[in-house]
Amino acid sequence: MYFKTVRKSLQKVLPEIVTVLDIGTSKVCCYIGRLGSGDTIQVMGVGYEASKGIRNGAIVNMEALSTSVARATHAAEQMAQVTVNDILVSLSAGLVESHILDVSLPIAGRAVDDNDIRKMQQTAAQSVGGSNSEILHCIPVTFNIDGTRGVKDPRGMVGESLGASIHVITAETGPVRNFYACVDRCHLSVSGFVVAPYASSLSTLVEDEIDLGVTLIDMGAGSTSISVFYDGRLYHTDYLPVGGLHVTNDIARGLSTPLLHAERIKILHGSAMVSPLSNQDDRGIISVPQIGEDDPQKGLQVTKSELVRIIRPRIEETFELVKERLKKFNDVAIASKRLVLTGGASQLPGVRELASLILDKHTRLGKPINVQGLDERMRTASFATCAGLLVYARGEQKLNASRQKKMSQNAPAFFGRFGVWLRENL
Ligand SMILES: Nc1ncnc2c1ncn2[C@@H]1O[C@H](COP(=O)(O)OP(=O)(O)OP(=O)(O)O)[C@@H](O)[C@H]1O
Ligand SMILES: [Mg+2]
CATH class of the missing domain: 3.30.1490.110 (Dna Ligase; domain 1)
Structure with missing residues (x-):
């Protein structure tokens, strides 16, 4: 079993320097962090690349993805001036x-x-x-x-x-093995996997939220993933194959504009709700370049409200689907009134308000906290998963340090393939 070896390596006390890798639909991001004494995590190296060869969380083009991974890790290595061997990797909740x-x-x-x-x-x-x-x-x-x-x-x-x-x-073993193979192509080895929305929660939620119960929604490019905490513990994860890319596609289709322009227009002018001063939204005119048209003068002129009319249904539909999923799984998620949104797509103005309306929860936007050394760009919701992987690694380091001491005194006989989950003990 692949996991046998991987998990076993996690039994060792993790080194002070750890490397983590978030493989998302839009970007592959690598952080090298120093786990200091106490609770400090200092990021020493950062690298990220556009992600290629991944769909719905699974690898569809191994070569393309391994190139992205190699570039991202190499950039982080150069910045941190260290050579990386093992990496802790995020795995999409879709898998x-x-x-x-x-x-x-x-x-x-x-x-x-x-x-x-x-x-x-x-x-x-x-x-x-x-x-x-x-x-x-x-x-x-x-x-x-x-x-x-x-x-x-x-x-x-x-x-x-x-x-x-x-x-x-x-x-499932198959897709997981492909991630091993992909990382292996980069002459690295996987030290473990963490489900992406779990990692995102660890960098964005505060202790009180985790204790009192909270739902976290990570709105990425190709997915919306959910983690539910109850009484201090991760209770549930879920996944919807819809994200910011779908919003961009809707804009591109709705306004007959190339995807690149649709993405730019979304980030610069997009919103999921009309502003309270809605007549302002009608006055601001956005010029939209048209597919196949070279002359920028011949762009389509749209108002901000028209843009909202394209964006809002997709975001509404996403939160309606989330609501259905939460209802289905059981009432714990519904009972907790707190919701945190993170992931790149949560940064669209109006998303928080819409989530709060549809899911009927107190909603805030979550960004990575408790990780030092990140520049402003990296302290945004898009990088919550990568930062969370470092927080996870720090948790493991602490647990393993104390457990290893006990284990060496009294190693239980049943430590086989399953014994390694001691790290997720109490
Ligand atoms: N300021 C912004 N306003 C609106 N959308 C944004 C903004 N910044 C980024 N996005 C969107 O966020 C998405 C990328 O988010 P993120 O980096 O969290 O995705 P990912 O981790 O690569 O994907 P996934 O988690 O789905 O695999 C893109 O669709 C992008 O358009
Ligand atoms: Mg992501």
Whole structure:
């Protein structure tokens, strides 16, 4: 199994310098970060490239994508003046499945310890993992002891039976192997995968939001992905194959303009809602170059309101679809009233207001926080996933450092393929 080796390498204490790679639909972005003492993360190197050869989160052109990856990592290496070997990579939520499993374990009157929790993770993972799927994350969400629900950390508590709800995220082996091969072509190796909206949450959400429950929507170029936190834990992930690129396409079609101009017009003048001063939107005229027309004087003249009329239905439809998905999965996401939007496409004016209206939640825009050394351009929502990968790596470093100490004293016999999820323990 590919994951066996990869996850095993994660058992080692991560080095102080880590390299992460976000492979998105529009861009491939690499950060090299120094994980300092305490909670600091200092970005030392940055590289990004237009992404090629990826569709709906999966590789469709290996050569093109590996060129983008090689260029992005090389630029980051040059800036940081280090040579990279291993990278932690984001995986699109379109390639994964979220499962919540209830498992129980007899504890016969003794105090619960780390090994009990790992055994439960192993049981949950075994019941969903198959020969064609790989386990990416295995996160205990809530515990109960002898029927007492809502226990956050059962370690040290005494009882007869320990129960847990465990969130297992799986990915199909085939597409995952292609990412290994792609990174391998760049003479690098994958140290692990993190589901993209999980990474985005880690760089944009504050602790209170995670504890009280929050839904995060990462609005990218080709996708809108969702992560739901409940009681401090990632409870669900979901994915819709629609994003900012679709808005650009709508503008290009609606105004008969080349994609390049449609993208520029969207960024400069686009909005998902008419402004409160809507007569201003009618007065500002935008000149739109036409497909096949060289003479800029012959551009189409449109008002901002006309542009909004093209953009709004797509954003509305996206949030309506998100609403359906959240309803389907269960009422936890609906019950939490807080929503954070991130990803490049969330930067369109009016998106926050529309989300708040349709999803009926208190909504804010999320940008990467707690990562130092990023210039202003990189502190925007487009780079939330990449920054989040560094936050994830720091979390692992801390967990592994403390666990490795314990493991060397008392290595449990069941540490096989599944033992590696200790990192997503408590
Ligand atoms: N200021 C802006 N206003 C509106 N849209 C923007 C702005 N900046 C970027 N975008 C849009 O954001 C999208 C890119 O976002 P992002 O970089 O998060 O995507 P990605 O990670 O490459 O894609 P995905 O996550 O879907 O694989 C593009 O569609 C782009 O048009
Ligand atoms: Mg993205």
